[in-house]
Amino acid sequence: MPISYFLVLSALLFSIGVYGVLARRHAVLVLLSIELMLNAVNINLVAFSALLEKAGLDGQVFALFVIAVAAAEVGVGLAIVILIYRNSQDTDVGELSLMKW
Amino acid sequence: MAEIWQEVVFWVFAVAMSLAALRVVTSSNVVHAALYLVGTLMGAAALYVLLFAEFVAWVQVLVYVGAIVVLMLFGLMLTRAPIGKAHFDNNQRLLAAVVAGALFGVTSYIMVRAFDGTDVNFARTVGTKAGGLGEVIFSAYILPFEVVSMLLLAALVGAIVVARKDEEVEGHNAD
Numbered sequence: 417m418p419i420s421y422f423l424v425l426s427a428l429l430f431s432i433g434v435y436g437v438l439a440r441r442h443a444v445l446v447l448l449s450i451e452l453m454l455n456a457v458n459i460n461l462v463a464f465s466a467l468l469e470k471a472g473l474d475g476q477v478f479a480l481f482v483i484a485v486a487a488a489e490v491g492v493g494l495a496i497v498i499l500i501y502r503n504s505q506d507t508d509v510g511e512l513s514l515m516k517w
Numbered sequence: 518m519a520e521i522w523q524e525v526v527f528w529v530f531a532v533a534m535s536l537a538a539l540r541v542v543t544s545s546n547v548v549h550a551a552l553y554l555v556g557t558l559m560g561a562a563a564l565y566v567l568l569f570a571e572f573v574a575w576v577q578v579l580v581y582v583g584a585i586v587v588l589m590l591f592g593l594m595l596t597r598a599p600i601g602k603a604h605f606d607n608n609q610r611l612l613a614a615v616v617a618g619a620l621f622g623v624t625s626y627i628m629v630r631a632f633d634g635t636d637v638n639f640a641r642t643v644g645t646k647a648g649g650l651g652e653v654i655f656s657a658y659i660l661p662f663e664v665v666s667m668l669l670l671a672a673l674v675g676a677i678v679v680a681r682k683d684e685e686v687e688g689h690n691a692d
Binding site for chain 1 (some may be wrong): 520527531535538542547551554557561568572573580584585588589591593595609610612613616625632634636649658661665671672
């Protein structure tokens, strides 16, 4: 099977994630879109790992690292969203101008 | 013969994943968006199995579907949001669609051009053993592994500190 199938699917998922980040206002929905983008990257890494099977399993190891970092990112991100919601009763990322220069 | 079945499986999951991903970014119900994300993530796990990466597929199911999506659902339920499309999408939807479409066009064109005629070898019958993956992680990637565990610990402590109610400051912030 051509590797470009996986690459085009991954590009499609990444672009959908970019659309979500740009078009959504709810902070948790922005985080969901970021998960879509990270997942697209993981598909690329695993596909290249299968393509370069002779070279070792580095692609799969990197995919595992990306999953771990995504878990950390979601934990901190949701904590910040909950804190902001508690202080301002709002989750609109467009309204969060407190730290804007 | 086996190659044909692998392609059929790929197309089934690719279409399902793409539709679920589109619903994630267009659904006007936040809980539905999170549940559609489960569909995309499970499809990705199926593709990992197809690509002989069983261990990554199981980690995907356990960490993403089991932990991250549940965390997202808790986050959505703790931040009650008004229902309705106007409250979830901002007014740059068209511009965002143009940017995302252009990004998809450019990246997929470049990737198809660069990797034209490169095939994944599906002649294998066994996938990656978890033991082999563990040997790679604990030999060549031992330092990044330890750094990632410290990162997870720091993120855990940081999340607790940020999200915890601060009793002393609570009286001043009450409005």
